[in-house]
Amino acid sequence: KAGVTQTPRYLIKTRGQQVTLSCSPISGHRSVSWYQQTPGQGLQFLFEYFSETQRNKGNFPGRFSGRQFSNSRSEMNVSTLELGDSALYLCASSPDTQETQYFGPGTRLLVL
């Protein structure tokens, strides 16, 4: 099976812009989670989707949003970008909750 794929791999934006990141889970996986990784804060949970429904959300402002499509592919959107949003954004998929999550390579976002 192909692994989790994320696009784009690298992105440069300026403050105030918005960005959309895409994640395709492993075939058959219905749960998709998003994480932000920064040197200072480590890996932090953003949100989790299962069957197009957001089941859990981390402590991030409303500028961070996501959605999941019927084929389990997911997107996350960050509006009004800030310098502090520069990070590696990781997507992980699993068959369901309480099961091992498998990560994609991440999208590295740089906000200038």
Add this chain to the structure above:
Amino acid sequence: GESVGLHLPTLSVQEGDNSIINCAYSNSASDYFIWYKQESGKGPQFIIDIRSNMDKRQGQRVTVLLNKTVKHLSLQIAATQPGDSAVYFCAEIPSSYKLIFGSGTRLLVRP
């Protein structure tokens, strides 16, 4: 808040020696734990997992130990190789659907 932490930020070992990476968790309700390995420029890679009804689980060259009494996890890597150099994270899954990650330990393997 809930957290999973690591005792040592950096561990340096000689090639061929065994490595032990430790992790403390704070949520006693967590019943599933995972170790991940992250190499530079890559996403975390699953290594091994353990559920709370077990004390020990072995994989290929790796062993995870769980001590629920003191809420402690450890990852043992036998015969450490240069390819094992990476950052290792422990993670727990409490009743919610999210992974809670520790801060990570960097493993450096000396040739």
